[in-house]
Amino acid sequence: MTRRAIELLLLVALGAVWGWTQDSPAFTFAGGLVGALVWSIFDGLRARRVLRWLNKAEATRAPNLSGAWGELVERCRKLIKKLEKKAQSSDARLEDFLAAIQASPNGVVLLDSSGRIEWSNLTAANHLGFDPQRDLGQYVRNLVRNPAFTAYLAGGDFGHEIQIDGPGPRPSQPTKISLQVHPYGKKRKLMLTRDVTAVQLAETMRRDFVANVSHEIRTPLTVLSGFVETMQSIPLEEADRSRYLDLMSQQAHRMQTLVSDLLTLSRLEGSPAPGPGEWIDGEELLSHAVQEARGLTQAISPTPHVIEPLPGPDLWVSGAKTELLSAMSNLLSNAVRYTPGGGRIRSGWRMRADGGAEFFVADTGPGIAAEHLPRLTERFYRVDRSRSRETGGTGLGLAIVKHVAQRHGGHIDVQSTLGEGSTFTIALPPSRVRERVSG
Ligand code: ADP
Secondary structure: OOHHHHHHHHHHHHHHHHHHOOOOHHHHHHHHHHHHHHHHHHHHHHHHHHHHHHHHOOHHHOOOOOHHHHHHHHHHHHHHHHHHHHHHHHHHHHHHHHHHHHHOOOEEEEEOOOOEEEEEOHHHHHHHOOOOOOOOOOEHHHHOOOHHHHHHHHHOOOOOOEEEEEEEEEOOEEEEEEEEEEEEOOOEEEEEEEEOHHHHHHHHHHHHHHHHHHHHHHHHHHHHHHHHHHHHHOOOOHHHHHHHHHHHHHHHHHHHHHHHHHHHHHHHHHOOOOOOEEEEEHHHHHHHHHHHHHHHHHHHOOOOOEEEEOOOOOEEEEEOHHHHHHHHHHHHHHHHHHOOOOOEEEEEEEEOOOOOEEEEEEEOOOOOOHHHHHHOOOOOOOOOHHHHHHOOOOOOHHHHHHHHHHHOOOEEEEEEEOOOEEEEEEEEOHHHEEEOOOO
């Protein structure tokens, strides 16, 4: 028999015994009833305690009861504990999941059925210009005020992505954000965003590059085919024939130089940066480059330039010898090509405050206006277009120099004053430079 039944019987018996002592069968019966009533009040109180506790459902504050109620409380307590554990682990899993989405380089926004923001990671908020905490619960269409976005959201055709302007570092420089909505669940939406500014810039650069190369090749090609047609259709005097052939050879040479520079650039971009490699004598590189420049000035200037190698620190530099030499020769060749004949060009090595070294070429040429300086190393960017063409320039020289410098951990720098001259430098980091200790 259970404890509750024993309790009930005991109380009924106690009531009946009290009634019986009153010498009346009716009292005996009534006593038994009162006993049963008292028991049910006590039992009801215990049930109330259990119900109150169950309402709060806290495993730690279980009421201390014995018997069947105690057993019930214990079982409920175990069940509540199990559910609490389960809830805790799914909370932790949800937090991990949200932290992973938070770390995503792409933006993620969850929208409810009426288009209000339920959750968003920081990336999406930055892409679209809202606050991921403060703007929770706001209608996304009120926060992203862009006609294309509003039409996209209202149209309901989410099979494609759209591109909108995001908040950039400056109002004149917005970022390009690609955005797509993916419906899920009951009219809910997942909105993914991606910053495609760099991709678009690369695509524009690629298109410009192809257009530039085509243009650069088309010009000599048109000249060349014009001469070929002329020579095919008109009988020429020997002197004209020879002049035409000279001009054709010049154009063919121009195309060759262009293709060669393009190949050099693509090699520099496509290959890994040179390791420490060999240690090359700085003096040897300088005299080699100066010799080439002297050859160039004698070939193209009626009055050759004065090219002076200046004494400097006795040093070794590490890297790819052919690349370094080509970069140094490029700077000297530019100085020769842009400085009027007879001008003075000085070049050499000097140490830098950071322990690195720099190769410099200073000329007494026309100088370059400040607005051109930031763009000089762009491919095909020319300040003096006709002078560049006349002297066989491809517009790729400084782009090559910049790449070589960067591949060696350094950079290119230009100081120039209009009418006075320019100084170009290739700075190399300390790790690429070793000064020879004398003695
Ligand atoms: P290019 O083959 O046309 O010389 P570069 O990339 O070597 O191309 O140089 C880019 C432009 O920078 C040149 O077209 C020229 O206008 C300018 N430039 C380069 N070096 C000098 C210099 N020493 N003095 C004046 N202008 C220069």
